[in-house]
Amino acid sequence: GAVVSQHPSRVICKSGTSVKIECRSLDFQATTMFWYRQFPKQSLMLMATSNEGSKATYEQGVEKDKFLINHASLTLSTLTVTSAHPEDSSFYICSASLTSGWGFTDTQYFGPGTRLTVL
Amino acid sequence: TQLLEQSPQFLSIQEGENLTVYCNSSSVFSSLQWYRQEPGEGPVLLVTVVTGGEVKKLKRLTFQFGDARKDSSLHITAAQPGDTGLYLCARLRQEYGNKLVFGAGTILRVKS
Numbered sequence: 001g002a003v004v005s006q007h008p009s010r011v012i013c014k015s016g017t018s019v020k021i022e023c024r025s026l027d028f029q030a031t032t033m034f035w036y037r038q039f040p041k042q043s044l045m046l047m048a049t050s051n052e053g054s055k056a057t058y059e060q061g062v063e064k065d066k067f068l069i070n071h072a073s074l075t076l077s078t079l080t081v082t083s084a085h086p087e088d089s090s091f092y093i094c095s096a097s098l099t100s101g102w103g104f105t106d107t108q109y110f111g112p113g114t115r116l117t118v119l
Numbered sequence: 120t121q122l123l124e125q126s127p128q129f130l131s132i133q134e135g136e137n138l139t140v141y142c143n144s145s146s147v148f149s150s151l152q153w154y155r156q157e158p159g160e161g162p163v164l165l166v167t168v169v170t171g172g173e174v175k176k177l178k179r180l181t182f183q184f185g186d187a188r189k190d191s192s193l194h195i196t197a198a199q200p201g202d203t204g205l206y207l208c209a210r211l212r213q214e215y216g217n218k219l220v221f222g223a224g225t226i227l228r229v230k231s
Contacts, residue, residue: 004161032217043207043224044162093161097217108219110161 002028004096006111013084014119021079021114023094029074030096034108035067038091050077084118091115122146123208123222131228135197140225142208143190149211151191152219153182156205165193198229 003026013019023033032051036044048069050056056069066088068080077096081088095108124143132138142151150169154162166175168184168191175182179202181194195202208222 006161034218041205041226043221044219046218046220049218091159095161095219107164108217110163112161113159115159 002096002098002107002109004030004094004109004111006092006094006114008114009112010115010117012117012119015085016083018080018082019084019116021081021092021094021116023077023079023096023111025075025096025109028096028098030077030098031074032097033071033077034095034097035069035077035079036093036095038093038113040091044093047079081116084116086118089116089118122220123210125206125208125222125225127225128223129226129228131230132198134199134229134231136229138195138198138227140193140206140208140227141190142192142222144210145189147188148184148191149188151184151188152209152211153191153193154207154209154221156207156224158204162205162207195227198227200229200231203227203229 005024007022011019034049035047037047038044046059047062048056048058050069050071052071052074058064066082071077091113093113095110098107126141152167153165155165156162166182171186171188173184179196183192206225209219212218
């Protein structure tokens with residue numbers, strides 16, 4: 001099956017520093033990757049859609065200068081949380097979308113998530 | 120904005136009991152997905168329902184899609200502690216680049 005990995009699985013950083021989270025599709029090429037944020041006991045909220053070779057599309061209310069997304073290859077997307085603050089502490093999850101032979105994407109495979117704690 | 124309403128939000132039951140989780144919307148879905156998420160992990164797709172009135176079974180889990188494609192339910196028979204987790208319904212918004220919009224989720228705890 002399609003496997004998506006994230007690195008690191010958890011990270012603790014000081015306020016004001018930047019943190020990079022990687023999302024990789026291990027056995028398939030993903031033209032589209034999605035980044036989600038999840039607070040404890042809450043649902044997933046989409047932050048941005050990342051397409052390989054183009055700029056990410058951010059959801060309303062998500063600061064693109066704070067959450068930098070790069071999708072340089074068909075198997076890797078990165079999310080950088082810049083100048084992190086305690087309120088950025090959350091569970092960040094990526095997903096990669098598999099494109100069928102007809103060019104129709106309807107399945108997202110989720111990574112295991114990254115727990116970010118900003119002190 | 121949550122376009123999907125899930126109920127109940129929390130459910131704590133004893134092993135062996137049955138339960139049903141509901142997912143509703145005022146608009147029609149082209150398709151609906153159910154996910155299960157364990158703490159500290161990403162969500163795992165359980166099923167996709169597409170056709171109004173469709174019923175799918177996955178071992179002790181039964182998924183129904185309403186005839187009008189505006190609602191769905193997940194029924195678990197004889198729940199086990201291993202069923203504990205966060206259950207999420209999600210709607211695929213094809214008109215918005217295949218984005219998934221998730222319901223608020225139902226936290227299920229099955230006690231042994």
